[in-house]
Structures are given as structure tokens and as C-alpha cells.
Amino acid sequence: MSWDYVSGILILSGINLMTVLGLSLLTGFTGLFSFGHAGFMAIGAYMASSMTMKYGIPFFIALLIGGVSAMLVSLVIGKLTLNLKGDYFCIATLGFGEATRLILDNVQYFGGARGLSSIPTQGTTTLFNVIIINIVAVFVLVSIIRSRHGRNMVAIREEELAAQTIGIDVFKYKMMALAISALYAGISGGLLAHYLGYIQPIMFKMVKSTELTIIVIFGGLGSVSGSVIGTILLTFLPEILRSFYNWRLVIYGAAVILIMITRPQGLMGGKEFSIKSIIKSAKKFINFVRQRIGNKKEEVKS
Incomplete structure (x- = not known):
């Protein structure tokens, strides 16, 4: 397995992680399930590509324009759908995702069903750039979650009516x-x-949205660490099983079902990794190893 192959999977993991982090805030911390985020990815992809291809705008500025474009569209969608309760919001986002794909299918400015090709790749989405963007994204997300705004979102997830009663602007x-x-x-x-x-x-079908939502649930609702671990595992798993081409998606689905049955709260279950917890776990492991070595020495002496 060459480094180019591994780095390619790592890049794809980092790309998926960006959407999963956003979904983690929406679903894991605010309690709103969405099956339309592939639509937002499509908007960002086409806008950023158009900026670099047709207008020669630098890569990072084009990325920001793509992200802001998706955000502006979300404000319109949110205005229309966020008053819906329960499953109705989920269905509305699903409809948005599919509508976005069908619109792009028929807009010739963006290439229609053929899409866009010859998008610049040299020096753009490199492993280094993806890692830097992921680190910034995680830092910003954790800062939001730990702020008053993040606590208000968690309150809405736990009990929307109670949150509204104490003065939180739920909408x-x-x-x-x-x-x-x-x-x-x-x-x-x-x-x-x-x-x-x-x-x-066609790359932004409902299946893509479903896959991203599964990753959030798999990692653990309300856990940024779980989102990171879940993304890496579920991006690598299909590639590891590529030798079993005819069965790899079956094994992938079985693995997801197994974790949902045995650990319905997800891998992390709302918990987070911290430097203190990592150091504590490392100390426990070192003490365990020392104890085992000590027992072996005593057995040898006896």
C-alpha cells in the first residue's frame, strides 16, 4: 500500500470531516436531523470551481465564497423550514438536497448533467491544506460549543419547550x-x-447525505471527537475492504448496524478526548505494562 494511496484516503477523510463537523453541530448539539447536506456540498463545489476556473480567483478565497454561498442558501431554506417539527424538517432537507441536484442537472452554465471538468488541482486540495483547514474548523466548532451560544443549542436539543420558556430564541x-x-x-x-x-x-445524491449523517451517529451525537474518529474509520473501511469488491458495501453496512446495536450512543457517546484524559489513559497503560513486566520477573525468579 503506497503512501500516495494512503494520503488520498486521508484527504477524502478530511473532506468528509468538514461536512461531518457541521452536521455534528446541527444534529449532535442542536438536535436537528438533516438529509440534504449533499446539496450544500454541491453548491460549494460548483461555486468554488467556477471562481477558480472562470475568474481566476485564488483557491482559499474560492473555498470561502463556496462556503458563504451555501450558507446564504441555508438562511433561505431555514427561514422556510425551521418552524417545522420533528420528521418534517428532515423530509424538507431531503427535498432540498434532491432539488439542488436536479437544478444543477439542467443548468448549462455549470455543465448540466456532464458537470465541470478541468478544475485546477495543482497545489489546491493537498493533504497539508486539508489538515490545516480541519484543525481550524475543529477549533472554531469547539469554541462555539463551549460558548454561551453552544450551551443554548444543547439546551434546545435536550428540551426545546423548556429552552424557549427560559428566554432562549430557539429559531x-x-x-x-x-x-x-x-x-x-x-x-x-x-x-x-x-x-x-x-x-x-450525480455525485451529490441523497446517498451522500445519508452517509454523512450515519457517520455523525456512528461517532456519537454531541461529540466532536466521535465525529473525527467516525469519519476516519468509515472512510477507510470501504477502501480496506476493496479486495472484497462484491461484498465490501455489505460488510460496511453490517459494521454500522453492529455498532448501532451494541453501542447505540455511538463510539464516543457524547464524550470528548482531552489532553488530560489522553495523559491519564497513557499513565494507566504504562502502569499496566510495568505491572505485567513485574509479574513476569517474579515468575522467572520463582
Whole structure:
């Protein structure tokens, strides 16, 4: 397995992670399930690609334009749908995602069903750039979650009526969570377009949205660490199983079902890794190893 192959999978993991982080804020911390984030990725991908291809705008500025474009669209969608309760919002986002794909299928400015090709890839979505963008995205997300705004979002997830009673503007914070998640998804779409060098509307089907939502649930709702681990595992797993081509998606689905049955709260279950917890775990492991070595020495002496 060559380094180019491994780095390619790592880049794809980082691209997926951007959308998953946004979904983690929306679903894991605010309690709104979305099956339309592939639509936001598509908007970001096409806008960022158009900026670099047709107007010669630098890569990082194009990424930001793609993300902001997706965020602006989310504000319109949120205005229309965020008053819907329960499953109705989920269905509305699903409809948005499919409508976005069908619109792009028929807009010749963006290449229609053929999509866009010859998107610049040289020096754009590199592993270094993806890692830097991921680190910034995680830092910003954690800062939001630890702020008063993040605590208000968690309150809405736990009990919306009680949150409204104590004076939290529920609609405002739902809109904020949706906008930030769409911004992340738009940037992710721009990264994907400049990594592959081409995009087509068919790449942003409902299956993509479902896959991203599964990753959030798999990692653990309300856990940024879980989102990171879940993204890496579920991006690598299909590639590891590539030798079993005919069965790899079956094994992938079985693995997801197994974790949902045995650990319905997800891998992390709302918990987070911290430097203190990592050091504590490392100390426990070192003490365990020392104890085992000590026992072996005593057995040898006896």
C-alpha cells in the first residue's frame, strides 16, 4: 500500500470531516436531523470551481465564497423550514438536497448533467491544506460549543419547550446551527471539487447525505471527537475492504448496524478526548505494562 494511496484516503477523510463537523453541530448539539447536506456540498463545489476556473480567483478565497454561498442558501431554506417539527424538517432537507441536484442537472452554465471538468488541482486540495483547514474548523466548532451560544443549542436539543420558556430564541439558534453547518459543507464541496478535478450533480445524491449523517451517529451525537474518529474509520473501511469488491458495501453496512446495536450512543457517546484524559489513559497503560513486566520477573525468579 503506497503512501500516495494512503494520503488520498486521508484527504477524502478530511473532506468528509468538514461536512461531518457541521452536521455534528446541527444534529449532535442542536438536535436537528438533516438529509440534504449533499446539496450544500454541491453548491460549494460548483461555486468554488467556477471562481477558480472562470475568474481566476485564488483557491482559499474560492473555498470561502463556496462556503458563504451555501450558507446564504441555508438562511433561505431555514427561514422556510425551521418552524417545522420533528420528521418534517428532515423530509424538507431531503427535498432540498434532491432539488439542488436536479437544478444543477439542467443548468448549462455549470455543465448540466456532464458537470465541470478541468478544475485546477495543482497545489489546491493537498493533504497539508486539508489538515490545516480541519484543525481550524475543529477549533472554531469547539469554541462555539463551549460558548454561551453552544450551551443554548444543547439546551434546545435536550428540551426545546423548556429552552424557549427560559428566554432562549430557539429559531435564532436553529438558524445559526444550520448556517454554520452549511458553511462547513460548502467548503467541503469546494475541497472535493479541487481534489478530483471534476464534479457532476450525480455525485451529490441523497446517498451522500445519508452517509454523512450515519457517520455523525456512528461517532456519537454531541461529540466532536466521535465525529473525527467516525469519519476516519468509515472512510477507510470501504477502501480496506476493496479486495472484497462484491461484498465490501455489505460488510460496511453490517459494521454500522453492529455498532448501532451494541453501542447505540455511538463510539464516543457524547464524550470528548482531552489532553488530560489522553495523559491519564497513557499513565494507566504504562502502569499496566510495568505491572505485567513485574509479574513476569517474579515468575522467572520463582
